[in-house]
Amino acid sequence: MMKQTKGKFAGTVRVGERGQIVIPKGVRDLFDIHPGDTLLVLADVKQGIAITKDDVLFRQFDEILSKEEPT
Structure with missing residues (x-):
């Protein structure tokens, strides 16, 4: 290690x-x-494999979607 x-x-x-x-x-x-936790596996031939807790990604999506549109 x-x-x-x-x-x-x-x-x-x-x-x-x-x-x-x-x-x-x-x-x-x-x-x-x-x-029992659910993990999300992301894979890309060029970039490799990433594993994250599914709630982490959903929180990031929520943050992106909740940003106000520029006026």
Whole structure:
């Protein structure tokens, strides 16, 4: 495991036979992820894979949509 900086995490995970990965405890703690939570997986061939809690993305969409239109 790499040296951790507060609010950040870097590490590796191994893909199991059934395509599953284990999210490291440090990441689960950092993002308050619990069994039963729904995560959103985003993938782009050029940019890679990102995983986020679904509510984080929905909050960002709400912020974008709630901004007032310029007059």
